[in-house]
Amino acid sequence: MLSHLTRGLFSIKHVVLSFVLWDARHNFCWLSSYLSMTPHLPQRHLNIWEWLLLLGGLSLFASQALFASSLKSAAFDEQYHIAAGYAYLRTGDFRLSLSHPPLVNALSGLPLLARDDVVLPVEHPSWAQSDYFIFADVFLWQANSDPQGILVHGRVPIILLGTALTALLFWWARQMISPTAGWIAFALAIFDPNLLANSRLITTDLGLTFFLTLAMWRLWRWQQQPSWRNAAWVGVAVGCAMGTKFTGLMVWPMLLGVVLLAESRPRPWRNLLGMGLVMAVVAYATLWAIYRLDVGVIPGAVWPLSHLPIPAPFYPYSLWDTFMVIEEEPKTAFLLGQISNRGWWYYFPVALLLKTPLPLLLLAGGGLWLIGRGKAWRNTAVLWLPPLLFMFLAMTGRITIGYRHILPVVPFLIMLAAQVGQGDWLRPWRGWRWRPLLVALLLLWQAFGTLSLWPHQEAFFNELAGGPAHGRYLLVDANVDWGQDLILLERLLREREINELYLGYFGTAVPEKYGITYHPTPGFLRFTAGAEIDAYNPYTPLPGWYALSMTSLQLGLMLQNNDMYAYFLGKEPVACAGYSICLYQVAYPPEWPIDRRVISDGRAVSDISPAELGVQPERQLLTKWVQSPSQIYPLGEGFVPPVDFVPLHVPFGESLTLVGYTLSPTWRVSLYWQVGDTAVLPRPHPSQAPPLATFLHLSGDDPSQIIAQYDGWPTALTGLEPGDIIQQEIQLHLPATTPAGQQYLRLGLYSPQTGQRFPLSTTPPTDMFTLTPVTLP
Numbered sequence: 001m002l003s004h005l006t007r008g009l010f011s012i013k014h015v016v017l018s019f020v021l022w023d024a025r026h027n028f029c030w031l032s033s034y035l036s037m038t039p040h041l042p043q044r045h046l047n048i049w050e051w052l053l054l055l056g057g058l059s060l061f062a063s064q065a066l067f068a069s070s071l072k073s074a075a076f077d078e079q080y081h082i083a084a085g086y087a088y089l090r091t092g093d094f095r096l097s098l099s100h101p102p103l104v105n106a107l108s109g110l111p112l113l114a115r116d117d118v119v120l121p122v123e124h125p126s127w128a129q130s131d132y133f134i135f136a137d138v139f140l141w142q143a144n145s146d147p148q149g150i151l152v153h154g155r156v157p158i159i160l161l162g163t164a165l166t167a168l169l170f171w172w173a174r175q176m177i178s179p180t181a182g183w184i185a186f187a188l189a190i191f192d193p194n195l196l197a198n199s200r201l202i203t204t205d206l207g208l209t210f211f212l213t214l215a216m217w218r219l220w221r222w223q224q225q226p227s228w229r230n231a232a233w234v235g236v237a238v239g240c241a242m243g244t245k246f247t248g249l250m251v252w253p254m255l256l257g258v259v260l261l262a263e264s265r266p267r268p269w270r271n272l273l274g275m276g277l278v279m280a281v282v283a284y285a286t287l288w289a290i291y292r293l294d295v296g297v298i299p300g301a302v303w304p305l306s307h308l309p310i311p312a313p314f315y316p317y318s319l320w321d322t323f324m325v326i327e328e329e330p331k332t333a334f335l336l337g338q339i340s341n342r343g344w345w346y347y348f349p350v351a352l353l354l355k356t357p358l359p360l361l362l363l364a365g366g367g368l369w370l371i372g373r374g375k376a377w378r379n380t381a382v383l384w385l386p387p388l389l390f391m392f393l394a395m396t397g398r399i400t401i402g403y404r405h406i407l408p409v410v411p412f413l414i415m416l417a418a419q420v421g422q423g424d425w426l427r428p429w430r431g432w433r434w435r436p437l438l439v440a441l442l443l444l445w446q447a448f449g450t451l452s453l454w455p456h457q458e459a460f461f462n463e464l465a466g467g468p469a470h471g472r473y474l475l476v477d478a479n480v481d482w483g484q485d486l487i488l489l490e491r492l493l494r495e496r497e498i499n500e501l502y503l504g505y506f507g508t509a510v511p512e513k514y515g516i517t518y519h520p521t522p523g524f525l526r527f528t529a530g531a532e533i534d535a536y537n538p539y540t541p542l543p544g545w546y547a548l549s550m551t552s553l554q555l556g557l558m559l560q561n562n563d564m565y566a567y568f569l570g571k572e573p574v575a576c577a578g579y580s581i582c583l584y585q586v587a588y589p590p591e592w593p594i595d596r597r598v599i600s601d602g603r604a605v606s607d608i609s610p611a612e613l614g615v616q617p618e619r620q621l622l623t624k625w626v627q628s629p630s631q632i633y634p635l636g637e638g639f640v641p642p643v644d645f646v647p648l649h650v651p652f653g654e655s656l657t658l659v660g661y662t663l664s665p666t667w668r669v670s671l672y673w674q675v676g677d678t679a680v681l682p683r684p685h686p687s688q689a690p691p692l693a694t695f696l697h698l699s700g701d702d703p704s705q706i707i708a709q710y711d712g713w714p715t716a717l718t719g720l721e722p723g724d725i726i727q728q729e730i731q732l733h734l735p736a737t738t739p740a741g742q743q744y745l746r747l748g749l750y751s752p753q754t755g756q757r758f759p760l761s762t763t764p765p766t767d768m769f770t771l772t773p774v775t776l777p
Contacts, residue, residue: 065159065200068455073486074509078202082154083136085109096132103243104207111153119143141510162199165210173418181421188414191450193460204245205404211241213411231275239286254386261381332558333400343400354465359442367419387412402478459579472550481550481580483507486514489577506549524558530688534604535625535716546584596634630714633725651761655681667732675724696747708732745771
């Protein structure tokens, strides 16, 4: 079955690529009237130099994306797409394709089939539960030892789709307008930063852009030669667009609108209706093939759909499920200094204006003017109506988090810009060739702006926005920071010899997999809860180095505490890894007094107002977080040993010493720990698990025969100082069958992550200390 599935996917890819190659062989004759506007363009094949230039340009585009791929860590959604695609190829099961149809994800998984070291953990419970969030995390970061290699291989098919898109725009502009227009479109595509950035990401955005453009090109070919075969080609392209992303359904109103607007001469309506039916049938057949010709009922559907078998039933089911999730879930977004969980209708027009290269905007504007001047707006609807409808869809939605969601608009802007390649417009004007010179300068401007930004094209902002360095003040999330710069952060830390830092990371990647050693601070999506996160003080952070993602800087935890990193907003970073993660150093003047505050009511420090905490100007506030009823005595001040206090001196290394305990008749045990050298305290673990825990066992002569036990640690290590005394409250619950006689309380410290116990600084060394024996009646 797997071999048939793989051959089927390769066949789909072959069909898609054959569109361009077929037209390259058979369609070098240029249209006789340029949509009733321009004179006949003679047929001309590419000469050897043009072929070399074409291949060189395609290689340049692919190499820009490919070499940047190895420098970029996992972006936010990549793990979900590669896990779903590879699982689909290996099992034939599309249970993980809930948020997106499987076509492009499956293409991304194809290179992994050639590797024999990739593990698919279908035995994990998340597979049976169809939980693609957890399964993707387990697949990429736990089950496999080479996550970056998996990503780099999975990005190759997307790079090929991006390269094919540049070739498609070249042929389309050449056929539709002129050879010169083809080269203009080609140059704009090769050096478009948004196409380049998304061509090296395992997501569906570039795939939708390619197939949507392909569908409109085939529609235009059908308009010129309305044959049944061309209608079928339109259907295949439309089916691929639908099989890539659910917003690919927008291809249908685009197709209908273009046909209605561009139909200038009468044709038999029955013929048009028949060809439209062919397009629809072929499109659904293509979608059905993508879903492995599956037939069944729509899961959870109402009668009669619950009893009516249909082809590809998982498509409408996952479409409805995705729509409901989008409508129900809040999406916190940032725009021009504003924060909203409802979005803005003007978000994407602003993003288009700020993140699209100005040369492309200027040339596209010129192309629109030429279309309007020549009264050819109806026959060129295939260029301006699709992006207009797509922008309208984006403006009515709630997901306002990235330019990538309007990426399908870019090829149509390029095609509009190519209109300036019309032969009559480029002719000398009053003896001056200023128009060709102007076009050439604009193309050089775009090429320089893109190449000079490599490999960080995802952070492109045009000169109107102030450039990429200013972009983080205007837009964040996928526009600048999608978690992609951990590799460069690790290099930056090595160059500056920074061994300890606090990391506020926005993304799904696991930073330690990229060699980064860090203390986690609040971030989205991995560091949202836990004692160490609750202990973070956003008002006067602890001294040290901080690496902050720009999305975290502007949005904090996104769904709550948006001002988590307000302390850093007015500060210039010391250095940045790309444009998405910046380094800051926190230090306080030595003369500033230190105020100390213990938080023991369960609230996070960031949830408490500065006034309630007692934050004062020119004073550092040091907060310590502990779970009640346990307590912390800062620097030991205020600690008065209780009456039944049993003093001890049991050092566990240099970091913690057991200085005493109390034991009540109700088996309530109070342990008193004194902090030693905080430099050797266990590091807070990035997984949000406690960095250490106390075990307390009640047992007889045999320590392994445990009667009652406790495991836990009530205190965040963040904010602890040498001399602090921690009072740890423990309640033991003895079973009714507890035997009478002498029993022993044994305790120690261990790591919950590894299970390794902390040795006592005693001779001989041991990892367990026995308190005073207890006699049970």
